[in-house]
Amino acid sequence: MTKIKILALSVLLLAAGAAAQSVVTATDATQVTRVLSANDYEFGLDAEDDGTPIVKLQVGDGYNAILFFYDDNPGQPGYESLQLYIGFAVDGKISLATINDWNYNYRFARSYLDDDLDPVLESDLDLSGGVVLENTLLVFLQNFEAALESFVTEVVGK
């Protein structure tokens, strides 16, 4: 009987471990905000006109960024990809040459001047290949914060 108890306990432990580290190919606002809360990010959950969630969060040294959700595969539940976005209102004083240099020199994010000629930094994360959400989301945020640091110094601060 003891053997059965030990085996049953092992199964439960394994199952709990698997649940904690489960691989996902899509996510939703509940899962994402749970990760943000657990890791002390300041954020607010909102929704676009069509009901798609958006998360407004603080990254780096208190910069306001937006996390967008993309339903790339409407046949499947959840959102298969995420995008981090941050824009800076600088009255059109950033040159396209500066933006180009930044894109040439840095990885894991892309920059451009938007319709108002304001600089934007963006990064995309595709979940559809399979990830452990918490680990992946945290590394995604860390990479974006590292890119943002250089972007603020070399683009926005110029």
Next chain:
Amino acid sequence: MKNILRLTTILLLALVSGAMAASLVHSADAETIHGILKKIGYKASLGVNGAGVPEISINTKGNQIVYLYFFDDDKRRAGYEGLQLMACSSVSGEVPPEMISYWNQTHRYAKAYGDENGSICIESDLDLSLGLVLDSAMKVFMKKFMQNLDAYELELIGR
């Protein structure tokens, strides 16, 4: 009693094999990546650059050479954590920088820029340290880059 033990063992094995089937990687070596590319149908050649770091050249259907570069972002970990796909094309005449910026505004998963040789390049990065299922992550990474490469050729390079 024996049946319960057997059933429990089967359950355990199923759980463990399920976890292994979806095993995550945080880095990879060049041979593994080369093998995956060939398995999913790309004509890929593995070589090394002048610094001894591996690189893979991939021939696309449009005869564009795409390079896959390896980045050892975490020296404490074996293998390479960062992968980068890149292709560059020389263009006749200048591509307006506004056009490149607009391309970056309207596409995801890749970026375009002009390099010091006057070429227009497209680049996309994959961070394996995110913790990914390698085969499927590589499939998605390649598929999205090839889609972006088509758009880059059509919209920026003009062919």
